[in-house]
Amino acid sequence: AQKVTQAQTEISVVEKEDVTLDCVYETRDTTYYLFWYKQPPSGELVFLIRRNSFDEQNEISGRYSWNFQKSTSSFNFTITASQVVDSAVYFCALSGIKAAGNKLTFGGGTRVLVKP
Amino acid sequence: DTGVSQDPRHKITKRGQNVTFRCDPISEHNRLYWYRQTLGQGPEFLTYFQNEAQLEKSRLLSDRFSAERPKGSFSTLEIQRTEQGDSAMYLCASSLTGTQGSEQFFGPGTRLTVL
Numbered sequence: 741a742q743k744v745t746q747a748q749t750e751i752s753v754v755e756k757e758d759v760t761l762d763c764v765y766e767t768r769d770t771t772y773y774l775f776w777y778k779q780p781p782s783g784e785l786v787f788l789i790r791r792n793s794f795d796e797q798n799e800i801s802g803r804y805s806w807n808f809q810k811s812t813s814s815f816n817f818t819i820t821a822s823q824v825v826d827s828a829v830y831f832c833a834l835s836g837i838k839a840a841g842n843k844l845t846f847g848g849g850t851r852v853l854v855k856p
Numbered sequence: 857d858t859g860v861s862q863d864p865r866h867k868i869t870k871r872g873q874n875v876t877f878r879c880d881p882i883s884e885h886n887r888l889y890w891y892r893q894t895l896g897q898g899p900e901f902l903t904y905f906q907n908e909a910q911l912e913k914s915r916l917l918s919d920r921f922s923a924e925r926p927k928g929s930f931s932t933l934e935i936q937r938t939e940q941g942d943s944a945m946y947l948c949a950s951s952l953t954g955t956q957g958s959e960q961f962f963g964p965g966t967r968l969t970v971l
Contacts, residue, residue, distance in 0.1 A: 744898075775959060783945065785899070785962035831898050841887060841911055842951070844960060846898030 742767045744834050746847035753822055754855050761817045761830050761850050769793075769836030774808065774815045775844065780828040788830075791815065822854045860963035862948050868969045869938055876934045877966045881950030888931050889960060890923055891947040892916065899947055905931060906953060938970045 743766040753759050765774065776788040789801065791808050798807050807816045819826050829851045833844040861880045869875050881888045886907050891899035902921070903913045907928035917923075920938075925931040935942055945967050949960040 777962075782964070783967075784964045785947065787959045787961065790959055841889070841904040841906065842958070843889065843901045843904060843912070844899070845901070848896075848898050
């Protein structure tokens with residue numbers, strides 16, 4: 741069974757502050773993929789980043805960065821210099837290689853509110 | 857290509873009525889997924905198709921739910937004898953096969969309200 745936990749339900753910051761979102765996952769698969777999606781008020785889930793389990797190199801893409809630590813089963817996501825447009829619900833998701841059709845298991849989401 | 861589209865965007869129905877939703881995936885994507893999202897929760901997997909074949913159904917998908925994907929293009933999700941507990945956002949996503957862990961692209965969803 742796969743499980744994703746996002747312990748933070750809501751985070752409120754002032755514009756230009758950094759925001760770090762926590763994600764902890766459980767899977768029995770040795771190969772798996774981790775994702776972050778953004779859901780703005782319009783409702784459409786937007787793909788942000790993907791990381792596979794055999795590559796623990798952390799990366800930065802624009803204002804987004806992520807910290808993947810296999811030893812602690814964590815896949816944290818940081819928005820640097822937050823903007824009001826970053827206000828949304830952010831979901832961490834997992835897809836195990838044995839999961840039928842690479843279906844996604846989502847966490848409960850973290851609502852981010854960026855105040856001007 | 858305009859991405860994944862879903863129709864209708866909103867549906868209000870009375871308990872006991874049947875409803876049908878449509879999803880048009882990205883044209884070259886051969887995998888299509890349905891998820892359900894209730895308020896304040898993350899999406900939950902319902903079912904998926906590879907081309908026209910429905911390959912897995914979640915236990916969340918009761919006998920009142922049926923999904924089809926004729927000719928491997930668009931898909932429909934029908935709910936018969938709707939119940940108030942069916943009220944949710946129904947999300948469709950598509951992806952390419954052949955690439956392990958390929959990202960899924962989501963449509964805007966259909967929000968169902970059962971009165």
